[in-house]
């Protein structure tokens with residue numbers, strides 16, 4: 642039994658590719674959000690849950706704020722805006738660059754509107770050679786927004802600065818009931834984590850344009866008495882030519898994607914997984930509101 646008496650709801654926001662999912666995973670201590678070196682990886686808001694002492698931290702990993710170019714993009718931007726309501730604190734994650742860009746300015750404006758305390762986290766400090774560079778980043782942000790509750794340089798990849806960050810976040814905890822049961826690290830259904838893992842492997846294995854035009858649906862998720870999980874997965878893509886690339890010569894690409902995904906899914910589920918994968922063409926699905934909703938990218 643845990644002795645949770647407080648909760649802290651925290652939004653992790655920032656431009657695409659700054660490391661929001663990496664930070665959420667590092668704090669949760671488990672891979673609940675997919676990570677890639679391509680922007681706009683995260684499409685939905687994802688909760689990551691960490692219990693420490695008497696406090697449950699609920700971290701909201703948000704899609705990177707970007708200029709929307711499709712209905713799916715519109716939805717992602719809306720998710721970011723809404724995820725700044727009703728939380729105790731915002732973490733604005735930024736690159737170690739001494740320039741405040743448009744996405745950061747928009748997010749800071751929204752944080753100010755919500756009257757939220759904001760911690761500036763400068764990520765990827767493992768890539769910064771000189772301390773002076775970091776001071777220049779701090780100066781640039783402090784000039785644009787003098788009201789940061791704290792400024793913490795971190796490396797989500799190496800784990801640097803994360804203890805200090807958790808200590809600061811603990812200060813925003815409020816007395817309240819435990820929101821997520823012990824052992825639960827995310828609000829995503831297991832099938833959603835599986836679908837997202839397949840999407841992550843496509844981002845890893847294929848050129849940028851193709852995975853951004855895919856959606857992944859788990860059409861069967863069943864557990865045998867022995868604990869083995871059977872998964873049927875359908876990948877939707879936008880063009881017949883993309884389908885050919887995803888499948889690859891002699892099916893090699895889809896085999897690679899599936900086996901990488903299966904390995905991670907087995908780790909997350911803690912059991913053996915049998916997976917079958919299909920690829921289907923669904924033209925212009927990113928602008929098809931009903932299809933977007935059917936994929937779980939809905940407003941609730």
Ligand SMILES: Nc1nc2c(ncn2[C@@H]2O[C@H](COP(=O)(O)OP(=O)(O)OP(=O)(O)O)[C@@H](O)[C@H]2O)c(=O)[nH]1
Pocket residue numbers: 655656657658659660661662663664675676677678679680681682683684703704705706764765766767768795796797798799
């Ligand atoms: N060097 C370095 N790279 C990092 C660090 N944190 C994240 N990255 C890399 O940055 C890239 C983007 O990371 P994600 O966690 O997917 O970024 P995100 O902000 O969630 O991206 P979106 O979903 O596109 O908004 C990946 O290649 C990560 O490995 C860090 O501390 N140091």
